[in-house]
Amino acid sequence: MSGDLDLELDPHAVGERVQARLDEVERAGGPAARAAADDAVRELMLLHQVALTRLLHGLTALPGTAAALPGLAADELVGGLLALYDLHPVPLADRVAAALPRVAGKLGREVALLGVDADGVAHVALTASGCGGGCGGSGAAAAEALTRAVQQAAPEVVEVRVQERAAPAPLLQIGRRDAGVPA
Missing domain, CATH: 1.10.287 (Helix Hairpins)
Structure with missing residues (x-):
C-alpha cells in the first residue's frame, strides 16, 4: 500500500x-x-x-x-463498496432496519421500516410525537435525518419515502368508583 x-x-x-x-x-x-x-x-x-x-x-x-x-x-467505505457491487454480507432490509432505532432515539419518535422495494426505495413509517409539534422535530427535519441514516447504512437505497402517522390516542383508563366517594 x-x-x-x-x-x-x-x-x-x-x-x-x-x-x-x-x-x-x-x-x-x-x-x-x-x-x-x-x-x-x-x-x-x-x-x-x-x-x-x-x-x-x-x-x-x-x-x-x-x-x-x-x-x-460495517465500515462506511468498505460497506459502501460491497453494496455497490451487490456483495454486502448483511441483507439490505436488515441494514436499513438497524439504522432506524438510532434516528428514532434522537427524534423522540417511533420509526418502522415498511419495506425496501425493487427500485431501491425504502418506505419508512414515522409516528407523530403527540406533543403538539413542539418536540421531536419537524416532519421535514425528521425525514432528512432518516434519509441520511438510511443512505449511510445502505448507500444503494436511492430514496427514502417517509409516511407520517398520527400518534395513537391516549388510552382511556376506566376504573370503579368507590361507593363512599362523591362524584
Whole structure:
C-alpha cells in the first residue's frame, strides 16, 4: 500500500468528483465522449466486481473469516463498496432496519421500516410525537435525518419515502368508583 493513502476518505466527496469529471468530459467532447467515458467506467466496475467477488470467495474459504465479514462491512467505505457491487454480507432490509432505532432515539419518535422495494426505495413509517409539534422535530427535519441514516447504512437505497402517522390516542383508563366517594 502507498504511504500517502488517505484512510479517512469521504466516499460521497469522491462520488461527486467522479461525476464532475464525467460532466467535464461531456462538455469538452459532447455526448459521444460522455457515452465512451460512461462505458469505460462500467468496464472498470465490472473488472472490480469480479475481482472483489473472487477475493471474498477466497477469504470466506479460510476458517473463521466468514464471521468477520459483517464487522468489516460495517465500515462506511468498505460497506459502501460491497453494496455497490451487490456483495454486502448483511441483507439490505436488515441494514436499513438497524439504522432506524438510532434516528428514532434522537427524534423522540417511533420509526418502522415498511419495506425496501425493487427500485431501491425504502418506505419508512414515522409516528407523530403527540406533543403538539413542539418536540421531536419537524416532519421535514425528521425525514432528512432518516434519509441520511438510511443512505449511510445502505448507500444503494436511492430514496427514502417517509409516511407520517398520527400518534395513537391516549388510552382511556376506566376504573370503579368507590361507593363512599362523591362524584
